[in-house]
Amino acid sequence: MADTLVETNAPYAIRTYSPEQLKDALRKMFLIRKFEEGAEDSYMRGLIHGTMHLSIGQEASAVGSCMSLTDADKITSTHRGHGHCVAKNADLGKMFAEFFGKETGYCKGRGGSMHIADPSKGNLGANGIVGGGLPIAVGAALSAKRLGTGAVTICFFGDGANNEGAFHESLNMAAVWKLPVVFVCENNKYGMSTSTARSTAVKNIAERAAAYSMPGVTVDGNDFSAVTEAVDAAVARARAGEGPSLVENLTYRWRGHSKSDRNRYRTKEEISEWMERDPIVAMSNLLVAHKILSEAEVAGLEEQATQVIKDAIEFAAASPDPRIEDATRDVYTEGAAA
């Protein structure tokens, strides 16, 4: 009886997911962290040209949001999308290969960091246009509804994106047509250098859900269980045909917006405060506290992730570049009319 009570009071994720699932979630969070660190390191070593947007600190939001999805479900992602890819079961080697501009990459080297996608796993892709994925997610949800696939779409977007007209138009249409889509706002306090206080005329972005008569909830985005609880409810609602929801995950990016960021718009103190709220540490503690993993097993997961990333980078580095003569391939579908 006492045991059962404890069980009932356990956080949502512990009550809901099997130890295997929870362990896998932590594994993915480690993979994201190590991926980003590997990306950063590769950048420093000159293996990557262009820019990149790291999601270190936001791992619970990416992994937690995707917990109840299957490969049939879709996501649309953002410029800060590596975490979403991993959460949606991407192959790390192909991700790095894309980052390195290789023919073996997800986009055969044409897209780079901002366009990694894996349609086979339901990942419709990152997007270089802030807010660009919002209507696309609604379109995917429209397909699911019309074709009766039962699939749900999660649309990731940032706090900055919520001021784009596309946000408004997308949430409105999703609500009017009662589509199976969950809008997950990753509010990391800044769109590049501009804080929500300076850009957004509402305290919590979830409050804007009311303008579309949809549920809106703000949760601690660094708390894996809180994220899953909110997003799972929204996914269930979508799957039941009750329409869209907005979930706001409050989180923080530890790194600058991109490599050119001098971090002049925020304080060192703010950054370190948030680093103390490391979502991976919190998740590890949670799983240890609930005896799902031992500390040694946690360390093992981390080590394993480090190795996976190392292998992925090696695969990518050893992969061939695209051939110059193929530069204009895949603009159109081959063999199509004209």
Added chain:
Amino acid sequence: MADTLVETNAPYAIRTYSPEQLKDALRKMFLIRKFEEGAEDSYMRGLIHGTMHLSIGQEASAVGSCMSLTDADKITSTHRGHGHCVAKNADLGKMFAEFFGKETGYCKGRGGSMHIADPSKGNLGANGIVGGGLPIAVGAALSAKRLGTGAVTICFFGDGANNEGAFHESLNMAAVWKLPVVFVCENNKYGMSTSTARSTAVKNIAERAAAYSMPGVTVDGNDFSAVTEAVDAAVARARAGEGPSLVENLTYRWRGHSKSDRNRYRTKEEISEWMERDPIVAMSNLLVAHKILSEAEVAGLEEQATQVIKDAIEFAAASPDPRIEDATRDVYTEGAAA
């Protein structure tokens, strides 16, 4: 004592405006009605090519909203903008001349119905793009604030426009920057054929104000006094530097969206119900009840309006067409670099 009580209980407009102002308001409402009827008649007689959007039934919204504005204050208008022009003191002859495509028109025949403007009176113009005027109004309010002119901008837009991204971006920026602008939504239940129920995921558009932390209020847009009460408060707020507001005037257009409309999306009953709520009859009754005008004086105003419109149409019809060789004039400012 009894008299004072009655006075205090009188509708806002009666308490607030002088008899002269109220009489002038009714005069303008008649002018709008007669303008629109004259436009319709001219169209039937082949004097007008192109399309037109009549605001018959919406006169209280146009005139009531502009009551506390001066010529220094600005408005931005819509494709259904004749009423706003008249409310902002436009010259009827120049309006008709524009409608007829004449050189004496407000736009020298280049713009037509959808582009009538009178910058000298603070009317920044109708707009052929639904939602096009929203950010422009915010820009005018920004100028007022930066240049310290004290001017307020009223931004008219329709229920259909509220689903444009421009609506969202504009209200957000106006709120973030606390600009002196009043967003007046003329909710006539339809954007062309599409009802708000089928297009807009919220019951009253004013509810969306909360998404921008600004006051939002829905009023009977056919009740002149209710409109003035709501908009005047918003204008006062703007003038006091307290930022933007959203006022929703519930109203109805008696005519079809434009001349090509077969009215298949609404019932005859609905139309006649709303015709019974004629804003001009209501305003006339109000002024007669409060002894500001006699019935005969009301009739006199109407007759006078009929005559003004007749003269305006005559002026327009007798005016010269633009010269073909001037077709490309006024694309750029003459004498400017290049």
Added chain:
Amino acid sequence: MNAMTKTELRELSYAEAIREAMDIALASDERVVLMGEDIGVYGGAFQVTGDLVEKYGTDRVMDTPISELGGAGVAVGAALTGLKPIFEFQFSDFAALAMEQIVNQAAKVRYMLGGSVSVPLVMRFPAGSGTGAAAQHSQSIEAWLGHVPGLKVLQPSTPEDAKGMLLAALEDPDPVMIFEHKILYKMKGHVPEGYYTTPIGKAAIRRPGKDLTIVATSMMVHKAMAAAETLAAEGIDAEVIDLRTVRPMDRETVLASVRKTGRLVCVYEGVKTLGVGAEVSAMVAESDAFDFLDAPIVRLGGAECPIPYNPELEKAVVPQVPDILDAARNLAKGRI
């Protein structure tokens, strides 16, 4: 045209031909959906969708809110995931609101993703001047989209092509943009029954001739044909080419004609500078057909101004038959 006499041929208006194509598509492919503003019970601003909503219901013929960017993006997302949307802009001018989704998403996503997806999306753009709707409702913006790799851009000029090209567009796995001239909607012409496609990327020689080549698009094809008739009476034998596809442009048909005639006039309604005729001209000037040119390449395009409201001004700022006649007569001087 086949051997049937004119009276035996079934005539439809351009709008009816488009509607028939959509009807066929809706009936034969569950994945086809129509999206746009007021395309349902209203029947579309130009009555192109007409009564299709009654036949197929509001799930297949969807009125969108007035949200061009979002609406276009929904169509892109739907096309990426199994539907085949036909998206109508109420006026092509409003596509300015949706350029992001058309250009940055629909056109590029296949390439950016290394060919792992395609976007079977058709967009329809009622375009052009002549309706007295002034500067924000009368533009010809096909040149913008013609500049964008990943898109195909069509300008059918006849009811037959309007139907056949729309059906071809639906067969195409990539995004196809169709510019329909509003003034053509009521034009009648022969339209074959049933299913057929008109090839994308093939120009049509509407009138063979030997003295000069007139390459025209959309509405201008009809003005060019009228001019050619007058010219013929004067002994000038003009070849009229209906470009039909802006992207990919039919280089071979145009060059072959210029090699034959040695003289070229491009007639298009869009603004002259950087309009479709600029590309036609440049394409010829860089080719081996250059050596066959006996005279400068003439372009008749829209004037360098927005479309004015006044009907006489409106006519004055786009090419008319007399402009074509003048240009052709001048060109032909040395020739005949």
Added chain:
Amino acid sequence: MNAMTKTELRELSYAEAIREAMDIALASDERVVLMGEDIGVYGGAFQVTGDLVEKYGTDRVMDTPISELGGAGVAVGAALTGLKPIFEFQFSDFAALAMEQIVNQAAKVRYMLGGSVSVPLVMRFPAGSGTGAAAQHSQSIEAWLGHVPGLKVLQPSTPEDAKGMLLAALEDPDPVMIFEHKILYKMKGHVPEGYYTTPIGKAAIRRPGKDLTIVATSMMVHKAMAAAETLAAEGIDAEVIDLRTVRPMDRETVLASVRKTGRLVCVYEGVKTLGVGAEVSAMVAESDAFDFLDAPIVRLGGAECPIPYNPELEKAVVPQVPDILDAARNLAKGRI
């Protein structure tokens, strides 16, 4: 360049030159405001606004929310009512979101209102490829805006012009669109002190020559100059024209050169089809300079694909010095 020796000339980067122009404008005209995303404390994505916010405060150097359509529209409204905004798009690609306000409002409102207003608005567009930012951050869309009457469209290629053209744009009562190449931002060059303007609508002959004309824009001017040097060593004397203004295009300078050389190569980074070079070519082909042409007009434009991420592919899809050399050598064959 004046008679001073190189070492005496003050050098600034292209970005610094632009910043200096904005600084002068902000200091001398209270109506000037800067608007854009992250142009304040961040200093702009490419550090063009730099520290101006510290000098002028957030009322004059305004960070906008990520709202390109609305932000551009606010700038249009502000310009209509007394301010002189300089609006920065973070990348020119994002202007696709604002085409409505740029094209349907800013460009047309003066005409639509019969000349009763003007829109003294400057917009800045960081453009072009070469930064490894892939298809949605690397476009060259000046041809779209060059097609729009009511706008003026500039492409300065040097620090000196970047400053002078921005100051000229601010003197202009009409909307002026300035495409700045991202790769040029760090390029250094002589920039005169203080206030001066570089004329809008005038091309610059960067290198006189007699054997062939190379008309280039933006970044391509530098590649053309490099090519011309190599060509000179081979005895081919190329005239390099920096077009500088896409709209209005400097017909006279280009035609005079072609009349002299009889050979023309247009080099531009935008997609070849319907890009700026199409207009240059067509402008020549329709002119009296046609008769002076000894060879087809060559266009070197961007490949018909989005800009790829991989750096080698990225280079391969825009014209490079060897491409210009090949074209020029081929063209010059008959000449020298």
